Amino acid sequence: MSIVNATLYPLSDPDRRAAIVDRAAGQLGEDGAAAFPDFIAPAALAEMVAEAAAKFPLAYRRDQRLGFNPQGPIADMADEELRSRTSPYSMWILGSDLLDPAGALRRFYESEELMSLVRDALDIDSLHTIADPLININLTYMGVGDQQGWHFDDNxxxxxxxxxxxxxxxxxxxxxxxxxxxxxDIHAILDGASPRTRLQKVGAGTLLLFRGRRALHRVTEVAGGTQRIIALLSYHREPGFIYADSVKQNGLGRTEVLAAQ
Ligand SMILES: O=C(O)CCC(=O)C(=O)O
Ligand SMILES: [Fe+2]
Structure with a gap:
């Protein structure tokens, strides 16, 4: 079964693939984000959603207030008040070890089709899956009242x-x-009152490439009965990457792999 929606994204056709890559590279150059709407074939998306729903009871509840810039670009900024600003992080996160090793999510994450597209769109020479068993594909579930506050990424x-x-x-x-x-300007963004912010339209099945180290970003508070579920796919430029225990403890509440469920 094909995972990518080949009708909209004919990646095996070199000319059409080049046009898709060019468009994404252009969007990334302009504002650090490139969206591929309806990237996943409907049957594969349904399989991914079913797996996500089935694994939800195993997800770790995270409910914290965090700074927006733990080690990032503004860490040494003089403005003490700005550095001490925090916002809510509330969500459930599923560790990668709990996903089906043969499921659609993992096959997609490891596929050459996706990895070469990411490599070319970001214009990087090498890209590797993450060797860490807990953080490589992570699912985030957000229900009523949940949100992920403003932050820069470390990646x-x-x-x-x-x-x-x-x-x-x-x-x-x-x-x-x-x-x-x-x-x-940063204060204004955190106050929700800046002309520098924009909303990215993301629907179910949208693949998003995002440069999060230079962009402040957040997920606004969820309302209504339907959970927002997103898969975060991590890669690294070098093979064999493992996250620090503190990152795993903070995000997943554990550092050890759980026995197969
Ligand atoms: O859920 C999202 O869309 C963004 C997640 C995010 O910013 C992060 O995990 O750092
Ligand atoms: Fe982020």
Whole structure:
């Protein structure tokens, strides 16, 4: 079964693939984000959603207030008040070890079709799957009242695939290229009152490439009965990458692999 929606994304046709890559590279250059709507074939998306729903009871509840910039570009900024600002992070996260090793999500994550597209769109020479058994594909579930506050990522880029849209809220909002912005601009973004922010339209089945180290971004509060479910796909430029235990403890509440369920 084909995972990518080959009608919209004919990646085996070199000319059409080149046009898809060019468009994404252009979007990334302009504002650090490239969206591929309806990237997944409907049957494969249904399989991914079914797996996500089945594994939800195993997800770890995270409910914290966090700073927006743990080690990022503004960490040494003089504005003490700005550095101490925090926002809510509330969601459930599923560790990668709990996913089916032969499921559609894992096959997609490891596919050369996806990895070469990511490599070419981001214009990087090498890209490897993450060797860490807990953090490589992670599912995030957000229900009523959940949100992910403004932050910069530690990673250069992230690849995400929205599996299920919230009825209301759960929007992806970002302010690109603000890693060297003056403090008053950052305050305005955190206050929700900046012209530098924009909303990225993301529907179920949208693949998003995002440069999150230079862009402040957040997921707005979810309302309504339908959970927002997203798969975050992590890669690294070198093979064999393993995350620090502190990252795993913070995100998943554990550092050890759980026995097969
Ligand atoms: O859920 C999303 O769309 C974004 C997630 C995100 O920003 C992150 O995990 O760092
Ligand atoms: Fe992020």
């Amino acid at each position: 250069d880029f992230v690849v995400s695939l929205l599996l299920q849209e919230a009825e209301t809220g759960g929007a992806f909002e970002y302010a690109p290229g603000v890693d060297d912005a003056p403090p008053e």
